[in-house]
Amino acid sequence: MRLAYFAWVREHMGVAEEDAAPPAEVATVADLIGWLAARDERGGQAFAEPDRIRAAIDGMMAVPGTKIAGAGEVALFPPVTGG
Template sequence: MKVLYFAWLRERLNKGEEEVSPPAQVATVGDLIGWLAAEDEAAELAFAKRHLIRAAVDGKLATHETPVAGAEVVAFFPPMTGG
């Protein structure tokens, strides 16, 4: 699956996207965040406040409980403000 990073996540990770092959036990967006954080020290720091991270799975906004099985693209971004 392709993982996209936006805003300060992109800056902290020094990359905008990557291809990953998570293990079968990575079932949800939250599991994916945990797995990415465990695999990379920069990701661990970037995802330190996991409750703030928003996600989209295949272009649809998702919660941390959203399944990722079969997903082609998962995007992570910080909270957005409008005005």
């Protein structure tokens, strides 16, 4: 699956996107964030506060318990504000 990173998540990860093949036990958005946080120092910094991370799967907003099986793209980003 393609992982896309935005804003300070992208800055910490050092890339805007990457292809990844999480292990089978990574089944949900929350699992994915935990896996990325544990994978290396960059992920540890980017996902140090997992409750602040928002996700979209194939362009649709997702909650932490959303299954990622079959996803083409998972976008991960901080909360968005605007006016």
